[in-house]
Amino acid sequence: MKKYGIEGCPAYEVFTDEVPAHAFIEKLGDVAVKPSGLTGGKGVKVMGDQLPDLKAAKEYTSELLEKGPVVIEERFIGEEFTLQAFVDGKDLAFFPAVQDHKRAYEGDLGPNTGGMGSYTDAGEILPFMLSEDIEKAKKIMQHTVTALHEETGTGYQGILYGQFILTSSGPKVVEFNARFGDPEAMNVIPLIETDFVEIMSAVTKGTLGNMPVRFSRKATVCKYAVPAGYPENPEKDSEVVVGDIGKASVYYASVYEKDGKIYTTSSRAVAVVGCAETIEYAEKIAQNALENIQGKLFFRRDIGTASLIQKRIDHMKELRG
Ligand code: GLY
Numbered sequence: 001m002k003k004y005g006i007e008g009c010p011a012y013e014v015f016t017d018e019v020p021a022h023a024f025i026e027k028l029g030d031v032a033v034k035p036s037g038l039t040g041g042k043g044v045k046v047m048g049d050q051l052p053d054l055k056a057a058k059e060y061t062s063e064l065l066e067k068g069p070v071v072i073e074e075r076f077i078g079e080e081f082t083l084q085a086f087v088d089g090k091d092l093a094f095f096p097a098v099q100d101h102k103r104a105y106e107g108d109l110g111p112n113t114g115g116m117g118s119y120t121d122a123g124e125i126l127p128f129m130l131s132e133d134i135e136k137a138k139k140i141m142q143h144t145v146t147a148l149h150e151e152t153g154t155g156y157q158g159i160l161y162g163q164f165i166l167t168s169s170g171p172k173v174v175e176f177n178a179r180f181g182d183p184e185a186m187n188v189i190p191l192i193e194t195d196f197v198e199i200m201s202a203v204t205k206g207t208l209g210n211m212p213v214r215f216s217r218k219a220t221v222c223k224y225a226v227p228a229g230y231p232e233n234p235e236k237d238s239e240v241v242v243g244d245i246g247k248a249s250v251y252y253a254s255v256y257e258k259d260g261k262i263y264t265t266s267s268r269a270v271a272v273v274g275c276a277e278t279i280e281y282a283e284k285i286a287q288n289a290l291e292n293i294q295g296k297l298f299f300r301r302d303i304g305t306a307s308l309i310q311k312r313i314d315h316m317k318e319l320r321g
Contacts, residue, residue: 001173004147008140008164008173012073018065022058024072032076033060036069044112047075078167078319079128079312080174082118082184083137085162086199087145089155091209093199094138095188096124099312100181104231106302113231114268117223117286117303119279120187124215127279127309128316129166137164137171144176157203168319183222186251186273191215221282221304222273223290224253225297227264234266240295248272248289269297279304 001009011028014036015021025031033051034044043064051057064070081099085092100118104110121127125134141162149155161177161184180189192199193214202208227234240262242250254267270293274285283304290299302308 001144001147004143004150006140006143006147007136008171010073010076010172010174012071014069014071015061016065016069018062021061021065021070021072025054025057025061028072028074029054030075031057032073033057033064034071034073035064035067036071050112076165076167076172076174078165078172079316081126081129081137081164081166081171082181083134083141083162083164084180084184084188085141085160086203086208086213087156087158087160088203088206088208089157090145090149090206092138092142092145092160093208093211093213094124094134094141096120096191096215097126097129097134097137098181098184098187099126100184101300101303104226106300111231113226115181115183115224116226116268116300117221117271118181118183118187119221119282119304119309120191120219121279122217122219122277126312128312133166133171137162140164140171140173155206157206166316168321182253183224183271186222186249186271187220188215190249190273190275191218191220218275218277219279219282220273220275221279221286222271223286223299223303224268224271225290225293225295225299226268227266228296228298230266230268230298234264235296236264236266238264238296240264240269240293240297242270243292243294245272245289245292247285248274250289264295264297269295274304279309280306 032046045051081097084095098118100115102112104113163174164171202211251271254265255262272286272289274282276282
């Protein structure tokens with residue numbers, strides 16, 4: 001992104017040594033610190049959050065450097081959202097935007113997780129976004145795909161996952177993944193109206209630009225039931241009983257079956273998805289289903305509720321001034 005001048009790129013460097021890493025933390029003054037590599041969404045620590053001050057940011061950096069390279073990035077303040085797209089090497093077909101909830105507990109408290117649940121609105125933007133925000137995010141992803149082709153001589157074909165923070169000066173990139181998001185996939189895949197095989201065929205042939213990919217204008221709310229103690233001390237090998245889930249869809253995640261019964265592992269166990277005309281109704285469908293899943297589990301009741309969404313809207317209003 002830096003090389004191709006793509007908008008939304010954070011100030012960042014990757015370090016293997018402590019002295020220059022600490023100097024960069026001082027220079028930026030407000031940072032996010034991440035191990036360079038996959039950590040299941042649980043490795044990043046952010047100042048003003050898990051890292052109270054510069055000293056803590058430096059200490060965490062030194063701890064991570066003992067195991068490998070570390071990314072130091074400027075900290076963005078805003079609301080997080082995910083934009084996913086099919087990519088055929090040059091053209092992109094975008095899904096509606098999704099908001100995931102990384103924190104384990106209600107009120108966005110507790111440790112980071114792989115994602116406790118997520119929602120979409122009816123249409124492509126989220127309630128705290130403006131149309132211009134999604135247009136900017138789309139442009140960033142389009143520019144990135146073009147740059148990938150130019151840089152490697154090969155067009156990227158598949159799913160591109162853009163994780164953004166919507167700041168007062170527009171969307172900024174946290175990361176890209178060459179896959180769907182979890183839980184975000186469960187929100188958007190059921191909304192696809194166009195034939196999935198035709199879409200994938202267009203992805204492989206490079207003809208996505210000629211093909212409108214349609215989504216139903218419905219809101220979705222996805223909530224995960226996770227083992228008690230997750231993510232730090234998850235209750236493993238504990239039975240999960242899925243009762244009447246009503247109109248929701250259920251997706252089994254990190255569970256296993258033994259003698260006809262379902263058991264937890266150390267990760268997220270079962271997700272339910274409500275799909276309806278409004279977020280409010282979709283949330284009720286998902287929440288009612290969760291109430292009928294028994295086991296040593298917990299979940300976030302607040303995901304998709306009117307009060308949490310209003311908090312997001314107020315936060316963006318305040319930031320935009
Ligand atoms: N929801 C976060 C991820 O899939 O990376």
